[in-house]
Amino acid sequence: MRVFVTGATGLLGRRVVTSLLDSQHELTIVTRNATDAHQQFSDDSLEIIEADITHQGDWQTTASECDAIVHLAGAGIVDRRWTASYKKLLRSSRIESTKHVAEVADNILICASATGFYGDCGDQELTEQDPAGNDFLGLLCKGWEEAARRASGRVVSLRFGIILDGRGGALAKMLPLFRFGLGGPVGSGKQYWPWIAEQDACTIVQGALTHDWEGAINA
Numbered sequence: 001m002r003v004f005v006t007g008a009t010g011l012l013g014r015r016v017v018t019s020l021l022d023s024q025h026e027l028t029i030v031t032r033n034a035t036d037a038h039q040q041f042s043d044d045s046l047e048i049i050e051a052d053i054t055h056q057g058d059w060q061t062t063a064s065e066c067d068a069i070v071h072l073a074g075a076g077i078v079d080r081r082w083t084a085s086y087k088k089l090l091r092s093s094r095i096e097s098t099k100h101v102a103e104v105a106d107n108i109l110i111c112a113s114a115t116g117f118y119g120d121c122g123d124q125e126l127t128e129q130d131p132a133g134n135d136f137l138g139l140l141c142k143g144w145e146e147a148a149r150r151a152s153g154r155v156v157s158l159r160f161g162i163i164l165d166g167r168g169g170a171l172a173k174m175l176p177l178f179r180f181g182l183g184g185p186v187g188s189g190k191q192y193w194p195w196i197a198e199q200d201a202c203t204i205v206q207g208a209l210t211h212d213w214e215g216a217i218n219a
Contacts, residue, residue, distance in 0.1 A: 001209065002026045004063045006053055006101065007072030007112070009037055012163055012201055016070060017041065019202040028066065030059050053097045060104045068108035068209055071101050071148070077116075082136070090140060098147035105151035110208045113148075113157040115194040115218065117141035123192065128159070128216045145216060156208040157216045161194030163201050 003020055007013040008029035020027055027046050031037045034050035041048075051059040053073060063069055075093040080086050098111060118126050119133015132142040145157045196204075196219055204219050 001067045002028070002065070003209070004066040004069045005029045005072065006070070006097065007074065009033070009040055010072060010074075010076075012112070012160075012198065013072045014040060015198050015202050016072065016205050017046070019206060020070075021046065023206065028062055030063075053100055054092050056100055056103075060100065063101065064104035064106065066107070068110065069101055069105050070205060070209070071098060071109060071111045073097050074112065077114075077137075087136065091143070094140065095143045095147050098144055099150065102148055102151040102155075105153050105155070107153045108209065109148060109151045109153055109155045110205060111144070111148040111155065111157050113141050113145050113159045113216065115159050115161045117145070117159055117216075120191070126218070128218055154212070154214055156213050158201075158204060158208065158219045159216055160201060160219045161196050163198055164195050 003025050005013065005017055005020070005027060006029070008017050009031055013029075017027060017029060021043055028049060029037060029041075029046065030049045030051050030053055032050065032052055034048050037048045047062075049059050049062060051057050053059060073093060074097075075086075075089045077090065082090075101111075102109065114137070115126075116137030117132050118130055119135045119138040121130075121133070132138045141159070148155050148157055201219065204217070207213065208217070
C-alpha cells in the first residue's frame with residue numbers, strides 16, 4: 001500500500017513511519033523541515049516532501065495519488081503555555097491542515113484525534129457515542145474530527161490518550177525527576193489520565209489501515 005504520512009517527525013509519527021516501512025508499505029512523508037527528516041530517517045525508499053500543510057499546495061497532488069493518508073500532524077499540546085497565539089497554532093496545525101488533507105483523501109484517511117474530545121468527565125465511563133466537551137480541548141478535537149469527515153473516502157479518527165514512550169513526550173519529561181526520587185502526584189493526583197503505549201498506538205494505526213474500521217475510535 002502506498003501511504004502518505006503527515007507529522008512523521010513527531011513522537012508517534014517517527015514510530016509509525018518505522019512500523020509501516022517494516023511492514024513493506026511504500027511511504028511518502030510531508031514535513032516543514034526536509035533536512036531534519038532526512039537526518040531522522042535513513043531508509044532510501046522513503047520519499048520526503050517539504051511543505052506547510054496548513055496551506056494548499058503541490059503536496060496535495062502527491063497525497064491524492066496514495067492509497068491512504070495517515071494524518072498525525074499537530075503542534076504539541078504540552079509544549080508551551082496556552083497563550084492566545086499558541087491556541088491559534090494548535091487550531092491551525094490540526095483543523096486547517098486536516099481540511100486540506102481531507103480535500104484529497106479519496107480512499108482512506110486515518111486521522112489522529114484525542115481523548116481530550118470528551119473534556120474532564122472524572123470517572124465517567126465514556127464511549128465513542130458520548131458528546132464533545134465544551135472546554136478548549138473538547139472544541140478543538142470536535143473541529144478536528146469534523147474537518148476529517150469532509151474526506152470522501154473511509155475516515156477513521158483515533159482518539160488517543162497520552163502516548164507513553166520513554167524516549168519522548170510526557171513520560172520522557174517526567175522520568176528524570178522520578179529517577180532522582182523527586183517524583184510525586186501530578187496536579188491534584190485525582191485527575192484521570194487516559195494513556196496508551198507507543199507500540200500499541202502504532203498497532204492501532206496499522207489496524208485502521210488494513211481493516212474496515214470507520215468513524216471515531218477510543219485509543
